[in-house]
Amino acid sequence: MSDPAALRACAEGIAEALPPLLADAEHLAQAVLLGEHGRRRAGMGDEFWQYRPAHAGDEARMIDWRRSGRSDAHFVREKEWQAAQSVLIWVDDSASMGFAGDKTHPSKAERARVLAMAVAVLLNRGGERVGLLGSGLPPRRGALQLLRMADILSAAQGEADYGAPEARGMAPHSRAVFLSDFLGDLAPVERTLTEAADRGVTGAMLQILDPAEEAFPYDGRTIFESMGGSLRHETLKAGELKVRYLERLAERKARLAELARVTGWYYSTHHSGEGAQGALLWLYRALERVR
Template identity: 55%
Template sequence: MSGPAVGLRARAEALTAGLSPLLVAAEHLANSALPGAHGRRRAGAGAEFWQFRPAGASDGLARIDWRRSGRSDEVFVRETEWQAARAVALWVDQGAAMDYSGDRNRPTKSARAQLLAMALALVLLRGGERVGLALPGHPPRAGRAQAERLARGLDTAPAALEHATPDLSAIPTGGHALLFSDFLGDLSAIEASLNLAASRNLRGLLVQVLDPAEEGFPFDGRTRFESMSGHLTFETLRAGDLRAAYRDRLAARKDMLSALARHAGWRFTTLHTDSPAAAGLSWLYHALSLEQRR
């Protein structure tokens, strides 16, 4: 390798050395899953040109682009892109339960949720959106510098409690929120948050992140279950006998979460740590885009 190339590589390595590993991984995911994705592509008040479209009966003469219309037999309207960036707040459950993985080759629920949240934030920031965290001291802001602040806020060690509680009170009215958790704890705090969201016209997504072992319950024989915080333990000699009842209760919980989300005007989905992160990011991006058009 020649001298200039070595110097360039050294400068590049020095530049990225101080970046959060979460931010680096999220950049890679965002670039591979949603290349060129734009945060807001719909008509509205703004200065940036978006598209020409045929004029309709409700379009006034002031909206017609006569230069474009002069090149065809149709009359066209020049549309600009909507510029009023909305606030988007992200929340990832930092409770100890999220640090679970059923296999050393799979990421923990916390790691997958943090990666998805950060990658989505990068895509939104590129589109000019204001993104923050549903945590004290992390208001929605725009710009590249905000990405590094978000990465530091998301990349935290699990708390001592099994599950954390979201706080949506600081999100601007009319904004959007995404809540990432396994939602396997007490749902009263989630219900209260969604009621608050509905009263303040906040739209959003409930994103349940689960390990495959939590879906399939592949346990048999003598098994000792212990919560990630160590506060709860349960031992059985015939774990397989519990499988059907467990799956029924999990299905009922998902139905409850879906109903809570629907009542608040939100959407609910379940993502798994053994599925490609790119597929999850794509779903989140398009679901949030649909919410922002409502």
């Protein structure tokens, strides 16, 4: 196509066909300069990784004689592990995630969805299979899979006040990502992580909170109501609740951190009022560490 105007019109038409969520995720993934994806472990593959000293038990055919000839020791040429792995992502779609304390930043749900898609984009580029836990979308590779994920996440809207992941659908020795505010009952979360650990599944939990949920900037007469409307509390002295609230929030974070520690997962928090790049980088690096 030689006509620049026609070429631009064609490109804009293709871009408009992408779900907005996927377009945002692609933009976020581009902003995080991670370089070439590497699995950084030895195994089956075509790409050279490193030389290592030969160990007792290594077969003679494993020795790289050309490299070994340049020293007094024997070396084995290792290739980089390139087998695709499965990563399942759970995005809390409960009513609680729809909260935004300020119109200038996204809701927790919006931030969770774009982070989930951005992680999926990066993993897909690295050759990994990605799926959505609880949606019936099993892990697959390719651009079509990303489109399916974007469609599901864009339409997701649960009715429950708070959500919790399920271990059902997790393949043994796969990886997972949980994105939630984790403000509901933690017992189901604990059961799921325990079951996941029993299956050899490792992963990362990112607790997404609104800045108002961290700072509790309320005073005087205040009505607190859950996003689903099932819980409601009115007080004339909201400021007096701040200390107890912050203590309980700190206890919840500590419990999540300990739960992650004992099951071999990683845990962190992210505020929806902050930029998403730092959270994406943390998620990606956490998945690299739990291989």
